[in-house]
Amino acid sequence: MAETNGSSNPNDQIVVDRASAKISDLWKKEDYWAIWLGFFILLVGIIIYFNNPPADLQKKIGDANAILAAESAKAPFKTIAWYKAVDAKKKLKATDSAIGKKIKSFTNKPHGWSSNPIQAFIMGEETAGAKKAAATPKFDAAKATEAEALAAAKTAEQAAAQAGFTNESLNASAIKAIDDWRSAHKKTSSAKKKAGAKPYNQIPSLIGLMIVMAVFFGIGWKVMGHNFAKFVKGFTFVFLIAVLAYVASSQGTMKQWGIGYAAWAILFGLIISNTVGTPKWVMEAVQTEYYIKTGLVLLGAEILFGKILSIGVPGIFVAWVVTPIVLVSTYLFGQKIIKVPSKTLNITVSADMSVCGVSAAIATASACRAKKEELTLAVGLSMVFTSIMMVAMPAFIKAVGMPEILGGAWMGGTIDATGAVAAAGAFLGDRALYVAATIKMIQNVLIGVIAFFVAVYWTVRVDNVPGQKVPVTEIWLRFPKFVLGFIGASIIFSLLYQSMGGDAGYALVDHGAIRGMSRIFRGWFFCLAFVSIGLATNFRELKEQFSGGKPLILYVCGQSFNLLLTLLMAYIMFYKVFPEITARI
Amino acid sequence: MAISICNPSDVCDVKAAGAGRSLKPVSQLVACILIILFFMFYAGPKIGQLSWFKPMADFIEERDIKANMYFYTEVEEFSEASINLENTMAYPPGAAR
Numbered sequence: 001m002a003e004t005n006g007s008s009n010p011n012d013q014i015v016v017d018r019a020s021a022k023i024s025d026l027w028k029k030e031d032y033w034a035i036w037l038g039f040f041i042l043l044v045g046i047i048i049y050f051n052n053p054p055a056d057l058q059k060k061i062g063d064a065n066a067i068l069a070a071e072s073a074k075a076p077f078k079t080i081a082w083y084k085a086v087d088a089k090k091k092l093k094a095t096d097s098a099i100g101k102k103i104k105s106f107t108n109k110p111h112g113w114s115s116n117p118i119q120a121f122i123m124g125e126e127t128a129g130a131k132k133a134a135a136t137p138k139f140d141a142a143k144a145t146e147a148e149a150l151a152a153a154k155t156a157e158q159a160a161a162q163a164g165f166t167n168e169s170l171n172a173s174a175i176k177a178i179d180d181w182r183s184a185h186k187k188t189s190s191a192k193k194k195a196g197a198k199p200y201n202q203i204p205s206l207i208g209l210m211i212v213m214a215v216f217f218g219i220g221w222k223v224m225g226h227n228f229a230k231f232v233k234g235f236t237f238v239f240l241i242a243v244l245a246y247v248a249s250s251q252g253t254m255k256q257w258g259i260g261y262a263a264w265a266i267l268f269g270l271i272i273s274n275t276v277g278t279p280k281w282v283m284e285a286v287q288t289e290y291y292i293k294t295g296l297v298l299l300g301a302e303i304l305f306g307k308i309l310s311i312g313v314p315g316i317f318v319a320w321v322v323t324p325i326v327l328v329s330t331y332l333f334g335q336k337i338i339k340v341p342s343k344t345l346n347i348t349v350s351a352d353m354s355v356c357g358v359s360a361a362i363a364t365a366s367a368c369r370a371k372k373e374e375l376t377l378a379v380g381l382s383m384v385f386t387s388i389m390m391v392a393m394p395a396f397i398k399a400v401g402m403p404e405i406l407g408g409a410w411m412g413g414t415i416d417a418t419g420a421v422a423a424a425g426a427f428l429g430d431r432a433l434y435v436a437a438t439i440k441m442i443q444n445v446l447i448g449v450i451a452f453f454v455a456v457y458w459t460v461r462v463d464n465v466p467g468q469k470v471p472v473t474e475i476w477l478r479f480p481k482f483v484l485g486f487i488g489a490s491i492i493f494s495l496l497y498q499s500m501g502g503d504a505g506y507a508l509v510d511h512g513a514i515r516g517m518s519r520i521f522r523g524w525f526f527c528l529a530f531v532s533i534g535l536a537t538n539f540r541e542l543k544e545q546f547s548g549g550k551p552l553i554l555y556v557c558g559q560s561f562n563l564l565l566t567l568l569m570a571y572i573m574f575y576k577v578f579p580e581i582t583a584r585i
Numbered sequence: 586m587a588i589s590i591c592n593p594s595d596v597c598d599v600k601a602a603g604a605g606r607s608l609k610p611v612s613q614l615v616a617c618i619l620i621i622l623f624f625m626f627y628a629g630p631k632i633g634q635l636s637w638f639k640p641m642a643d644f645i646e647e648r649d650i651k652a653n654m655y656f657y658t659e660v661e662e663f664s665e666a667s668i669n670l671e672n673t674m675a676y677p678p679g680a681a682r
Contacts, residue, residue: 068676076679086672090665115626190649248621249653253629256642260653267621275614302658310670358655390652391641419654422662423645437666441657502671510664519658584677585670 021477030290033220035485038297042489045517046496052097054507061503064088075165077175080153083182089503094512106205107520110243114252121202121247131197139195142188149181182430210239213524217290227284234285238535241268242527258387258420261523262358262530266376269534270542278535288532292366293482295525296451298518299359300489303448304510306498311438312581314573318413319442322562322569326354327450330558338557340550343462344370345377349551351450352378353558356443357386357416362526363447367455367483368462372533373545379530381555382416390420394427405582408432409570412439414562431585435574448490455483 026032054060067085071078094100110120119127156177160170214235222228245265248254272278278286308316327350334346348370352361358379365375393415397407408425411432415421418440425436459478464470493514497505545551574582633642645652650662657663
């Protein structure tokens with residue numbers, strides 16, 4: 001339905017919707033191909049992981065839950081046994097099966113590195129041995145510290161138990177000692193990863209993955225009536241730049257700065273297209289929408305609606321009440337006060353700022369058919385402010401002595417990128433991390449709802465002449481169909497997760513079909529999309545979008561409002577209305 | 586995004602033609618690469634040593650947090666937070682009291 005108008009008026013490059021539909025749309029339109037390809041990957045994930053569950057899954061879950069029930073009835077705080085039972089459940093992952101490990105190895109992105117980029121692809125026996133030798137003393141020291149902390153925690157818990165858990169002072173000592181043990185436990189886990197350095201050569205699997213993805217997208221491309229061979233040829237270049245983007249994002253310093261693959265992919269693409277120029281033979285594979293829509297269908301599977309109840313009512317209020325209020329207010333502010341010239345830019349920046357950065361920007365921009373420069377701008381703004389807020393917010397929270405849980409909820413609701421939320425939350429403490437991460441996760445779930453409503457609003461209101469009534473059939477014809485795949489994947493996976501029960505869902509859905517399949521390919525597809533955006537954009541158009549600094553003003557004003565409202569709501573919910581939930585955490 | 590304002594291939598043709606005639610595009614490319622390398626290997630680590638940033642940079646390194654990821658399924662800490670809080674809600678301490 002989306003076709004380019006060939007007239008010479010100023011809108012001649014803008015795609016218009018022609019309200020017609022044919023049965024052949026099912027295999028001729030990329031919206032449908034995004035659905036078919038996305039669901040194919042999800043189906044493969046389900047078949048693989050549901051047939052390779054962890055050994056004795058139900059028995060292990062039952063045993064752990066029995067311990068949890070007994071411990072929660074016994075003590076007024078989380079005991080050592082309580083934590084160990086949760087740790088036992090955490091280990092139940094279908095991705096740890098033999099086939100899961102093979103898939104991980106085949107689809108791995110370039111590895112982390114600090115000064116030698118070759119290590120992103122290859123690490124020899126000698127280097128791995130040296131890394132291991134350097135990390136082992138730290139790991140041994142961490143293990144010893146953890147053992148000491150565990151012994152101290154056991155002593156403190158025993159003392160509290162002997163007093164029948166009625167002595168407040170002994171209970172507080174036990175809680176503190178157990179917290180110290182958990183903190184030491186985390187440090188040991190990180191040290192263990194570094195001490196487990198193994199040699200690798202990622203190049204053959206990257207070549208294999210490139211071929212698989214080229215054929216995967218190429219088949220759809222061919223059926224849609226294009227040239228398979230030309231696509232595959234161009235795809236090698238796009239894939240190569242995507243690999244370079246991952247290499248840059250996996251560098252140690254860039255990780256610390258919170259600069260991820262999306263920013264690098266756009267930047268590398270922009271540099272090429274604005275200096276030496278994107279080679280013409282590559283353009284056949286510069287297909288932003290094809291990659292992004294397929295990635296969004298996969299993203300839908302990762303949006304599990306059951307997660308919104310993770311932290312009870314306070315979480316819903318902080319994430320699902322504040323966020324839409326901020327989104328709508330910022331959009332209206334942009335339209336009425338700042339007068340942002342493009343509605344699609346306005347809603348993309350508003351969603352990017354109020355929901356969860358890049359993922360929300362991608363979904364919203366696709367739902368309202370924003371220009372690629374508008375998405376680039378939104379992603380750029382999000383990156384800059386995420387880096388600033390990741391450092392500034394925990395420092396401010398510590399400086400003013402704000403309670404951990406309030407600080408965590410505040411950061412979770414306001415910092416855009418999830419990785420930065422994890423870093424800032426963990427920097428404050430475990431409780432802050434749990435709350436921050438959970439609030440952000442609930443906000444992540446909102447992406448699907450927002451993308452759906454933005455798509456409907458744009459179809460019914462924005463893309464029409466004012467006052468014109470649009471029949472339902474017309475709405476259906478104009479509606480971006482991949483959004484249905486996105487929402488459908490979310491509903492199916494949410495139902496699967498809920499029907500299995502949280503623990504089995506964690507093992508088979510979350511740590512199976514989602515993290516072992518959907519997440520991996522979705523990351524690659526988004527990276528390919530961002531490379532394509534860069535390769536097809538020139539700086540002049542990007543500069544035009546930034547005219548008058550309006551997007552920056554919009555972001556700053558919206559984020560300021562977000563900071564105030566989220567803090568207020570978090571305080572009311574966690575400290576005034578539901579203090580008992582706060583006490584449990 | 587079904588919209589593409591510019592026609593990318595036109596831009597590419599112009600650029601490609603220019604590239605054949607002049608060294609300017611190549612020197613621009615090299616300059617961009619040098620700027621990135623400068624930021625990655627010099628400016629970035631230098632700023633990372635500043636007192637206001639160092640504690641966070643060290644913490645991210647020590648805990649191996651993927652601070653530059655975009656969605657909750659990409660960050661291990663989210664999985665940990667989720668399972669801990671879900672169990673806290675399902676098996677709250679002092680449930681029998």
